[in-house]
Amino acid sequence: MLKVDAIESSYGTSQVLFGMTLEVNAGEVVTLMGRNGMGKTTTIRSIMGLMQPHGGSISFEGKRISDLPSHQIAKLGIGLVPEGRQIFPNLTVRENLIATAHNSSGNSNPWILEKVLARFPSLEARINGMGNELSGGEQQMLAIGRALMTNPKLLILDEATEGLAPQIRTEIWQCLEDLKGQGQSILVIDKNVAALTRIADRHNIIEKGQVVWSDTSEALLAQPEIQHQYLGV
Amino acid sequence: MLPSRETIVVIITFALLAIVPFIASITEVPFYLDLGRRMMILAIGALSLNLIMGYGGMISFGHAVFVGIGAYVIGICTEHELVNGFIQWPLALLACAVFAFIFGAISLRTRGVYFIMITLALAQMMYFLGVSLDRYGGDDGLPLAETSDFSGLIDLSEKSSLYYLIFVLLLLCLWICKRLINSRFGMVIQGARSNEARMQAIGFPTYRYQLTAFVIAGVMAGLAGILLANHTEFVNPDMMHWTRSGDLIIMVLLGGMGSLAGPIVGALVFILLEEALSGITEYWQLIFGPFLILVVLFARGGLLGFLEKRQSSEDDDG
Structure with a gap:
């Protein structure tokens, strides 16, 4: 479904990705883990067309997307829950959700407002509140709900649980498990090894701009030295 | 549920505007009619600017150009004896749409202060093109x-009909x-104001x-220009001068940027203050300037925003 093939990306003269390679197949939950500053968010920005890789290629469902503008990549069916949530503060919760709604994947049972509110009941109570009046957890749920409203073929979550209360994290992990059960393809970036090994099919560990380890949850759990060496766990 | 103060202000404003012709007739002061027309025309101009500036964050310092283009097309058509309003x-x-498209296509490639300077x-x-058009009066x-002819329809x-x-x-x-603001189109414009990259992603x-949005606002401002030309039965390059664009920005700020009815209130208050203060002193801006500073400092969201804030604090208390 998504194939990131040896991409190289830079911020000005500072190169961050050095031959980054990654693959997500349909219905899979794949993770990208690594310490801060290793290039996780840069990989996501490159996939989403928010920055142009100067080497390698990215394809989605067989179509090369590495030179497409951001909005066209999103229209192909990639939904992003960005780091820092980035909800629209000057729109209400309802507007944040319905402004972005479309069914890019042709989902026969699409995510609509009612379905998102049923998944995140705390948003329903704040439906007419402005985006910037929500708590961090509510904002994160809104960010996930907003991405789901685009009915993506591939959902990407960049540090979706960072800085959130344990209860909210649990709710988000539960949401991802449910989505996986429905066959949703997901690429997750996070640091919570325990939760990720429970949910994900495959893991990729990034170090200095390239994947240095890639295998299943069982393999990762069986190699605590890998966790220690690359993730500081 | 009680209507918001904004709704109440809109109802009162339009009710007052509706009776101006009667007041002008009873008091036999036709100037009121003239004042009301000018207020409403500028309110249309300010509404159009608010669409891009208040909701879209596109601070255009040249919005009056579309008022001028609208007015000039009427003036030039009339000069060539094409007076049919239809x-x-x-x-x-159409001219406003074409110019707005060209100007927007150029200026929207920039952001912030560059956007302001390009507009x-x-x-x-x-403006200088207008000044140089000697065939159409140039600077004068x-x-x-005659006004636009609608074949007896209106x-x-x-003056009351035009009003x-x-x-x-x-x-x-x-x-x-x-309708625009509450549509998905309006939400995208507003969302892009706060986080454009996110909206693209x-x-x-x-x-x-x-x-x-820029073209829609340009056409709406052009409508204000058409009405202004018919109201004053005169067009001149000053309509496009940057100070006229500044006036529109002041109206939007005064009434409440990003509120639906704010620009209407702003235009009305601006014209009323201009009339009242210029009766006191020729240098009325000396009084108006500090007033505007007070509004910006203490009534973020303009006069309407101030009212809404008071309502929400009263609601919280009660």
């Missing part, structure tokens, strides 16, 4: 031999703005949306 008006609106430069370019402007030379036409068109513009080509 031809004049669509021509003027200012493009408008000044048109162009008097209109007589714009009859009510402007009144209805102002209501129509307000309704259009409300969700799948919206924000440039196209912003350009469309």
Whole structure:
């Protein structure tokens, strides 16, 4: 479904990705883990067309997307829950959700407002509140709900649980498990090894701009030295 | 549920505007009619600017150029004895759309202070073009031999008819703005104001949306220009001068940027203060300036925002 093939990306003269390679197949939950500053968010920005890789290629469902503008990549069916949530503060919760709604994947049972509110009941109570009046957890749920409203073929979550209360994290992990059960393809970036090994099919560990380890949850759990060496766990 | 203060202000404002012709007739002061028309025309201009500035974050310092283009098309058509309003008006609106498309396509490639400077430069370019058009009066402007002719449907030379036409068109513009803002289009424009990259990453080509908003605002400002030309029966390059664009920005700020009815209130208060203060001193801006500073400092969101804030704090207390 998504194939990131040896991409190289830079911020000005500072190169961050050095031959980054990654693959997500349909219905899979794949993770990208690594310490801060290793290039996780840069990989996501490159996939989403928010920055142009100067080497390698990215394809989605067989179509090369590495030179497409951001909005066209999103229209192909990639939904992003960005780091820092980035909800629209000057729109209400309802507007944040319905402004972005479309069914890019042709989902026969699409995510609509009612379905998102049923998944995140705390948003329903704040439906007419402005985006910037929500708590961090509510904002994160809104960010996930907003991405789901685009009915993506591939959902990407960049540090979706960072800085959130344990209860909210649990709710988000539960949401991802449910989505996986429905066959949703997901690429997750996070640091919570325990939760990720429970949910994900495959893991990729990034170090200095390239994947240095890639295998299943069982393999990762069986190699605590890998966790220690690359993730500081 | 009680209506918001904004709704109440809109109802009162339009109710007052509706009775101005009667007051002018009873008091036999036709100046009130003239004042009301000017207020409403500028309110349409301010509404259009608010669409891009208040909701879209596109601070155009050249918005009055579209008022001028709308007015000039009417003036030039009349000069060539083409007075049929059914031809004049669509021509003027089309010209505004074309110019807004070109200006928007250029200026929307920039952001922040560069956007302000480019819109200012493009408008000044048109201002000097107007000054250089000797065939159409140049610096002195162009008097209109007659108002637009709508084949007896409405007589714009009859001042009350023109007044009510402007009144209805102002209501129509307000309704259009409300529909636009509450549509997905409006949400994308507002969302792009706060985080353009995010809106693109969700799948919206924000440039196209912003350009469309810019063209709609340009056409609406052009309508204000058409009405202004028929109201004053005169067009001149000053209509496009950057200070006129500054006036529109002040009206939007005064009434409440990003609130639907704010620009209408702003235009009305601006014209009323201009009239009242210029009766006191020729240098009325000396009094108006500090007033505007107080509004900006203590009433973020303008006069309407101030009212809404008071309502929400009262609601919280109660």
